[in-house]
Amino acid sequence: MRLLQAGTALRLRAATRPRAVVLLDDRGELRAGDLLGQVHLRSRRGAAPVRLADLPPQAPLREVLLTVLAGDGTLEPRSSGSTGTPRTQRRGPVxxxxxxxxxxxxxxxxxxxxxxxxxxAPGVHGHGLLMALGALALRCPLVDLTHLPPRHRIELLQRTGPHVLTGLPVHLYDLLEAEETWGGNRALRIPRVVSGSDVLTPTLRADLARRFRARVHDVYGTTETGSLTVDGRPLAGVRIRAVDGLLRARTPFTAGRELVTDRGTVDARGRVRVLGRADGSIASGGMIHHPAEVVRLLRAQRGVDTVRLRVVEDARLGARTVAEVTLDPSLSPENAAALQADDLSPAALRALVRDRLGAAAVPREVRFSSPGR
Structure with missing residues (x-):
């Protein structure tokens, strides 16, 4: 038995309460009736349908919802791309x-x-898409923090008072820093914090629980399998076992296939522990949308000769990304110093990556090699 296509089901869900608020962002409230009106307007135009794969990494969640509801029911969330070029995963009826x-x-x-x-979490990726569509299906007002600068994120959280906050560990870590800077005397109280798409370190988990007085959940899964566990316990319908140090999962989303996910263990009580990626790579505190594009973007800047993006250990996040930038050897020392103080300063380069490729792609550190070294 197949249920309704996702877009059809969500349109029907929204139509039953047209005045209900479905989303809050920097543009204000979006009600169910207004969202459906935009869906109908897009459908009447007769243009080729926009797909999730066509949206930029930091597309606002209202655009993600509109794209899903106006589509043919096939979902194409992107994988994180932390070990290579992000892939799309087609999802049909539920x-x-x-x-x-x-x-x-x-x-x-x-x-x-x-x-x-x-x-x-960006809505074009599995984690963010799942939370956005789940909120719409459950009639939970959705607060979009994905594309906002840190100060505006804190202000919106203070205005809306969410019960659940979700994001990647790197996003949650950045939010802690932003709350410390911009929170003022209005301490945020968020009952549930949900981390996913990467390893949540014990230190970050403790910091989130203490700062927001929250119950913190660690959700593990992949784009191919869907969510697998919450705090190490498998979800309904998930079968996961460890063979030779590799986790193998069979879920309702794998069409009967058993897929290798990551390295890990399953104890006698069935509790799953993830130890690392199956290919031996290191997660970088969160997903990198397009590592090669980060390098290309930085190399295209005036005065840059070469760029290397690598991952180093980090006591707080487990790992962090470092962009090692070598300046053009033809630059004079004076010009090199001027560029590093202005257009090529670490803050300027990180801001450039954030604006062009999204927050999760930003290197946590930028290091320079001067001309001639």
């Missing part, structure tokens, strides 16, 4: 088994009808 898995996830992380959900 089956009863898949729905049971998703409902179990929402129950465990505290998503209930009417509760406000704030998201830091």
């Amino acid at each position: 089956t009863p088994a898949q729905l049971a898995q998703l409902l179990d996830l929402s129950r465990r992380i505290g998503m209930r009808p009417g509760r406000v959900v704030a998201s830091l």
Whole structure:
């Protein structure tokens, strides 16, 4: 038995309460009726449909919702791309088994009808897309933090008071720093914080719980399998085992196939522990949308000769990305110093990557090699 296509089901869901607020962002409130009106307007234009794969990495969540509801029901979330070029994963109609898995996830992380959900995770990726569509399906007002500067994120959180906050570890870490700078005397109280798409370190988990007085959940999964575990416990319909140090998962989203996900263990109680990626690479504190594009973007700047993007260990995040920039050897020392103080300063280069490729692609550190070295 197949259920309705995702877009059809969500359109019907929104139509039952047209005045309900479905999204809050820097542009204000978006109500269900207004969202459906935009869907109908796009459909009447007769242009080629926009796909999720066509949207930029930091597309606002209202654009993501509009794209899904105006589409043909096929979802194409992108993988994180932390070990290579991001891939798309096609999703068709939802089956009863898949729905049971998703409902179990929402129950465990505290998503209930009417509760406000704030998201830091880009909606074109599996994590952010799942939370955005889940909020719409459960009639949870969705707060879009994905494309906002740090100060505006804190202001929007203070205004909306979400019950659930979700993001990658790198996003949550950045939010802690932003709250310390811009929070003022209005301490945020967020009952549930949901981390996904990368390893959540014990230190970051403790910091989130203490700062927001939150119950922190670590959700593990992949684009191909969907969400697998919450705090190490498998979701409904998920079968996961460890063979020769590799985790193998079969879920309602894998069409009966058993897929290798990552390195890890499963203890006698069935609790899953992830130890690292199956290919031996190191996650960089969050996803990098297009590592090669980060390099190309930085190399295209005036005065830059070569760029190397690598991952180094980090006591707080587990790992961090470092962009090693070598300046053009033909530059005079004076010109090199002037560029490093202005257009090529670490802050300027990180801001450039954030603007062009999204927050999760930003190197956490920029190091320079001077001309001639």
